[in-house]
Amino acid sequence: MAFQELLDQVGDLGKYQILQMVLIFPTLMMLLCQIFLENFTAAIPGHRCWVNILDNDTVSDNDTEILSPDALLRISIPMDSDLRPDKCHRFIHPQWQLLHVNGTFTNMTEPDKETCLDGWVYDQSSFPSTIITEWDLVCSYQSQKSVVQFLFMTGMLVGGLIGGHLSDRWLVEPARWLIINNKPEEGLKALRKVAHINGMKNAGDILTMEGLRSSMQDELEAAQTKTTVCDLFCTPDLRKRICLLLFVRFATIVPFYGITINLQHFGSNIFLFQVVFGALTALVRCLPLLVQNHMGRRTTQTVFMFLVGLSILANTFVPQEMQTLRVALASAGISFAAASSTSFSIHLIELIPTVLRARALGLDTLASRCGAVLAPLLMTLMAYLSILPWIIYGVFPIMAGLAVLLQPETREMPLLDTIHDVKNNKEFSRKVKEINSSVKNDKSLRYFQELTGEEKENYERKTKYRNFLLYLQTSKKILLEN
Incomplete structure (x- = not known):
């Protein structure tokens, strides 16, 4: 749990972190553009x-x-x-x-x-050539368009499985992951690099092997045990968490891709729709970061997912002639889907310990790709009932919103590093709630008064930035003595 203190010394949000986000942005944009290209390469002209x-x-x-x-x-x-x-x-x-x-x-x-x-x-006025015109995927053959999109998404799934292993040869591992996975020397090297880029000149005196071992002794001892994907299912609590997480991710991605690769369902001007939907998706990604600190992780996800489902179900029964209303509901649906995806990612990181987080993210990507594969395949059901795929798109996120409520709340809770932390998470959570509820009690006040000036400053700063619980964890012996 003490890694957060090390991160504070090297800069928890500086040039290094901003540079990482800037560098990953082009790759993400290329991937999204390739996916959204389906709206144009598979457009059905008149x-x-x-x-x-x-x-x-x-x-x-x-x-x-x-x-x-x-x-x-x-x-x-x-x-x-x-x-x-x-x-x-x-x-x-x-x-x-x-x-x-x-x-x-x-x-x-x-x-x-x-x-x-x-x-x-x-009609070649808007689309001179698409896979529809090339292969005559219209009328009784129109369902085969969904099969083509299904094969495209399946290729992404297979490519993700292969590319995920290949990327481990050149991707820079996070310092926290290196330390927890019994590579303290490499972790220290990474932390020093972060401190240098962030301009933290005095961090070198703290970033030593002795300081690392003293501050993260429990984590380093736990790192001696090799972990595998099977460890995600080794305890009832972890098994419940990962199964619910995989279902929620799957159920969130299905309606997201159901909307984004079927823009022509909402009207003929898909060029405008692509710009509007893309802008909305980018803007609302930051919304959960503001809402979650007030409503909590579970409530935020549930609200967003319910809004996704309700907007899609409402759109199902709007006549085709009311195109403005249909586009407005679709825009709301894609916005809430993007917001729920962001809130889910934060919740996942806080639910899974560091030693297993990379493997959990791998399974999360797999569940995401499976949802992307199923989304176009569901459109083949239009041969039986035209609104059936959209009803399924609307029901999935509502079910996922209910499943989120079965997960523990992680707001103002420290990040978990080991499987042992997960086992003790319930007890720790209870103690944290007791401490937070008794801040104004005499005992807590006496403890606060006994802290030094620097400790009081850390107390206030970490409370403001949701890090005080990490401080309490490292100071639990003092709390017990009082």
Whole structure:
């Protein structure tokens, strides 16, 4: 638990940390752009059946040359329920009688129709070429678009599994991870590098092996035991935490990708939607950092996830004609999904001890990729009921919000370093609540008065920045003596 004190000496938020965020931003943007590219490469343009008298350039029949393209379209393609040319059917024979403007033909039988046996003609004004036009993934083949997106996401899943191992050869490990994993020399070297970049000139006197061993003795002793992924499931508390975390991540990612790769569902101007949704996603990422300090980790996640589910379910029953309302609800849904993802990441870090956090993050990435794989596959259910995928997208985050309530609250709690910390977490949490609730008691006041000037300053500073509990943990012997 004493690593936070070392981090305070080298700078817990300085140039080094800012530089890390700046460097990771381009990589993240490239990944997101590649995913969102699906909205354009897999866009479905306007289309209709190919008909001989309208689309065959070699046709030279005199009766058709004097007719306009609109007239030829009218006698060749039936109208759908919205009085627009049908996208998936054509007349078997030209219906010349439809050229009569004043004719009602109420007693006539409906002309025979057939599917697009000779292919389709696509509107190329917005999208000259997509996988839809290349492979004719429309009408009865439209569900195969979701299969293509499913295969794309599956490739990301496989690539993540392979690339995750390859990245360990060149990624810089955090100092805390190095120390907890029995590499104190490398951890000290990393801390000195952080202190140098952050301009902490006096940190070198503290960052010694003796100081490290004295401040993190318990953690270094626990590091002698080799940990594996199986250790995440070795105790009931850890097993419950990781299983709930994996479900919540999975259930959060499914609606997020359900919205982001199906922008065309909300309207035709997907270029504008992409800009709006991208801007909202970037802006709301910082919102949970402000809300969680007041509402707590669990409440914040639950509220955001419920809002995601409700916005999607509400959008399901909004008519297609009300495009502004549909876009507004979709924007709210994607914003709350991004916010819930940020709050979840913070909660995960605080629930899993440092010795297992890297492995937990690996499983978290796996659950995230599985959610991304399932999201487009659910769209194939539109063949049975058009709103069924969106109902599932809305139900998932609501279920995840309820599951979050089964996790312990970690606000104002110290980060866990070892499995032993998790075992003692309930008792420690109870003691912390007792200490916080009795700050105004005489006993606590006497203890505060006995502290030196520097200790009092640390007391106030760590309370302000949510680090006082770490100080109490290192000073627990003094508390017991009083």
